[in-house]
Amino acid sequence: MAALASGAPRVAPTTPATPAPTPExxxxxxxxxxxLGRSTWTFLHTTAAYFPDRPSPTQxxxxxxxxxxxxxxxxxxxxxxxxxxxxxxxxxxxxxxAALSRWLCERHNEVNERLGKExxxxxxxxxxxxxxxxxxxxxxx
Ligand SMILES: Cc1cc2nc3c(=O)[nH]c(=O)nc-3n(C[C@H](O)[C@H](O)[C@H](O)COP(=O)(O)OP(=O)(O)OC[C@H]3O[C@@H](n4cnc5c(N)ncnc54)[C@H](O)[C@@H]3O)c2cc1C
Numbered sequence: 001m002a003a004l005a006s007g008a009p010r011v012a013p014t015t016p017a018t019p020a021p022t023p024e025x026x027x028x029x030x031x032x033x034x035x036l037g038r039s040t041w042t043f044l045h046t047t048a049a050y051f052p053d054r055p056s057p058t059q060x061x062x063x064x065x066x067x068x069x070x071x072x073x074x075x076x077x078x079x080x081x082x083x084x085x086x087x088x089x090x091x092x093x094x095x096x097x098a099a100l101s102r103w104l105c106e107r108h109n110e111v112n113e114r115l116g117k118e119x120x121x122x123x124x125x126x127x128x129x130x131x132x133x134x135x136x137x138x139x140x141x
Contacts, residue, residue, distance in 0.1 A: 033076050040074070041108060048104050049132040051097040060094045067092045079111075086110055101127045 025032060031039065047066075052059060071084030086107055093099040105122035112119055120126070134140030 033079065036076060037079070037111075044104055045101070045108075045127070045131045048097065048101040049128060051094075051100050053097050055094065055096065063094045063100065064092060067094075082111070082114070083107070098124050101131075 025035070051063065055063070067087070071080050071087060074080040074083065090103070090106070093103040101124060102122050105120055105127055109119045109122065120130075129135055
């Protein structure tokens with residue numbers, strides 16, 4: 001678990017001979033970086049999955065406002081800074097549902113890579129399966 005506030009006091013990491021199991025962070029506690037991240041990605045990818053194929057100018061403008069607010073409002077300082085730099089070199093593409101879903105997937109993959117996690121397949125079929133339709137096996141109802 002990682003502290004959320006960027007100004008939180010830091011303790012030098014120690015390396016015990018036998019690593020202790022990571023205790024589960026209680027569900028009722030305020031979100032840490034991981035939990036906030038999972039919830040935020042869920043919101044963003046799901047919102048992109050239901051964005052119109054042909055958004056109106058107002059829908060595009062509202063989506064741009066939502067995304068551009070994140071680097072100033074997201075309550076994890078270093079996450080927000082990285083996202084701001086990413087958005088400066090890769091401006092949001094809100095021209096369609098497919099374009100937005102891919103753009104978001106690529107930004108998420110940038111974070112995944114930085115954290116040493118696997119990249120996600122940014123094809124629309126994979127994204128829709130994860131965030132809109134569920135797999136064909138019916139396991140999601
Ligand atoms: C804008 C933003 C910036 C962040 N920056 C940082 C940071 O700088 N440092 C840090 O430590 N943490 C950061 N985080 C949090 C981090 O990305 C993870 O959310 C957190 O580490 C929890 O990871 P997780 O493995 O549970 O899955 P998450 O990365 O939260 O992913 C949730 C689910 O999304 C799916 N998924 C994975 N990758 C993709 C993709 N590319 N496209 C679509 N779906 C995908 C998978 O099914 C996965 O289970 C950030 C979060 C956000 C929203």
